[in-house]
Amino acid sequence: MNDLLITGLLVLSLFLILGSGVWIGLTLSGVAWIGMQLFTSRPAGDAMAVTIWGSASSWTLTALPLFVWMGEILFRTRLSQDMFKGLAPWMQSLPGRLLHTNVVGCAIFAAVSGSSAATCATIGRMTLPELKKRGYPDDIVIGTLAGAGTLGLLIPPSIIMIVYGVAADVSIAKLFIAGVLPGVLLAVLFSGYIALWALRHPSLVPPADKSMSFMDKLRESRALIPVILLIAAVLGSIYSGIATATEAAAVGVVGSLVLSAAQGSLNWQTFRDSLMGATRLYCMIALILAGAAFLTLSMGYIGLPRHLAEWIASLGLTQFQLICSLMVFFIILGCFLDGISMVVLTMGVIMPTVIAAGIDPLWFGIFVVFVVEMAQITPPVGFNLFVLQGMTGRQLPYIARVTLPMFILMVAAVLLIYFFPGIVTWMPQNMKL
Template identity: 45%
Template sequence: MDVLLSMGFMLLLIILFLGLGIWVFSGLILVSIVSLAVLVDFPMDRIGIIAKSIMWRSSSAWELSAIPLFIWMGEIIFRTDISDRLFRGLAPLVQWMPGRLLHTNILGCTLFAAVSGSTSATTATVGKITTSALRERNYSQSLSIGSLAGAGSLGLLIPPSIVMIIYGVMAEVSIAKLFAAGILPGLLVAFVYSMYIIIRCVINPSLAPRDAEPFSIKECINGLGNLFPIVVLIVMVLGSIYAGIATPSEAAAVGVVVTILLTVFMRSFSWKIIIDAAMGAIRTSCMVCSILIAAALLSTTIGYLHIPAQLVVLIEGMGLSPYGLLLILALFYVVLGFFLDGISIIVMSLPITLPLILSAGFDPIWYGVFLVLMIELAQMTPPVGFNLFILQGLTGEPIGTIVKAAFPFFLLMCLVVLLVSLFPSIVLFLPQLMS
């Protein structure tokens, strides 16, 4: 009962502080301080010493240096014509598939996710090109928006992933193995989405009108040339990690350098682009890292209250099977996704859920991918689904229309979560090859 009272008290504090409009990192710090003072009866001077030590140690983790670098790389791509080349390169290659240019949303997000690490950057970058192009060609607006809402979330799953870096730091597992674990599930999500589009368009060909003039062989060859910058980035970033040449943080630095060199090669380099991209990366990185620092203090507070250990005992006493526990956690994360963004979900829940998962016998690498998939679901659920708001800004459609278009892809993501849960080797195959 003590654990439930402690969790209830902290939950009320979180609702109170965040409901007042306080920044997430400030709210988490206040929750930690008040909980230590009230529930553990620590004096303020001791709380200050604990907070200083924990916050300094969590902010100086070397692995976190990859976050601003990957964000900077994505910001540079967003501001140059690399993203335009992505659409021009994919368009001739998908003309033979039922659904044709609708697949540029899926494939474009999959490729861009492999150089971005951010769901918002992936959705916005691919969406700013494809939404208008598909509308002009009278493609189904619902399928166009829904596929972007679903595939845009691949920025969290396909490496390099900022969320996976955060999970790796907090769970103390190999980030390189986490990156490897996300590849096959990410490709599975893309495959399921493309198959859905194919089936819909076979049943109703009017959803994807055939272009008056199909692309020629020359245009297909030129299309491959337009994909060259993205392919180079993927090979340099992920190749350097899996070849053992660079750590994820060093690979992020390689990615930034290669991206800048590509902009010079393609004659789209300007200092304004580099500086604007750096400022955008600084703003986003400060937000992410400040939440991580606050979450480290919250994790310590939860440890002082012995909540994880008591929860393990409580759950074990309920006699739940491992998959019963997993089902409860899945529902828990879907509900959290209605109200919180992905990073907040991880940092606030992981100190409690990870011990439960480990005690149930699940692999922490596998759970990292499962958690990312649940956060991807959160990106498609109102009222805090970031992908939905990005698409609303791009298309001008009402949020209700966006939600309705995204719902089939939400269900398809649930199917992938089920497959990954029933067949964990989908996740663990590649990391086991690295052992």
């Protein structure tokens, strides 16, 4: 009963402070300070200073601003136009034709971005006008783009994976490798849905562009060479063991600057805009992580995570029931919080329960990325929905409705990785890091 009262007071404090418009990072620190001051003997000010400094000075976290900066640089290049030019000839013979450029384009850009919103915005800027001009229906174009944009979180490098790795003390390099096959699985599910939709509605699929020979297709695909080389440099350096995630992020930044300069889109204005955009985004993330670290410490001193883990253990839930419960919990949480806040708010409380249930923290990290992806397309705080609303002018309920099939496919993917965990664990177990 005492734990329930303390939890109720802290949750009430959290929503009151958030509702007053205070930044999330400062809100987390405030709630942590209240909990430590009222319910523990540890001086709150001293604990806050030590914890926030330790969180902010973490070397592991250095990869985060570098990957964010890399995505910002690429966002300002001609990459999107070149990608469509290179991909389109190969999609013409598939059921659904150029609709697959949404999925394949997002999968490719995800491998050099790490951000769902950046992936959705960049590929949307490429495909939306082209597909509209050719007469593809808005429903399927917007729905598949919203869903495929979430691949930015799952296909490495991923900002959420870095945040989870830091919060749960799991190897970021192994998380990156573990995300490859689930990312491919989800992309295949999305493309499979497009193919089935096209076979059921053949009259809604515009005719193919003029046919091209194999050599002509190869010539058009030259536009993909720079981004493929960048992906190979970033991910290859991690998977081969040559570089850590942080060092690979630095390689990515240098590579993206070179790519931008080669395309003629690197000037002082784009360099400054990319640097300031990355700085603003990282400062927001760093503040949230620092506040969450202090909140985790405060909860530990109060004993809430241990008591929660003991309570859940007493319910006698099977692993499957626990995973289903957590999926529903995260989906509901995703209606009100962004993905990073969800991860840092909950990991300190949930991880003891997950480990006690015998769930592999590496597998659980990919599960968390999946449910955070779902949150990207659930109203009212689905970031991908906001991005598409700004790009298309459509209302949020409409975008959420046409994205629903993608949400269902994500639930199916979670069930697949649960019943076939090797999809997640096979690559990390068989690659030397």
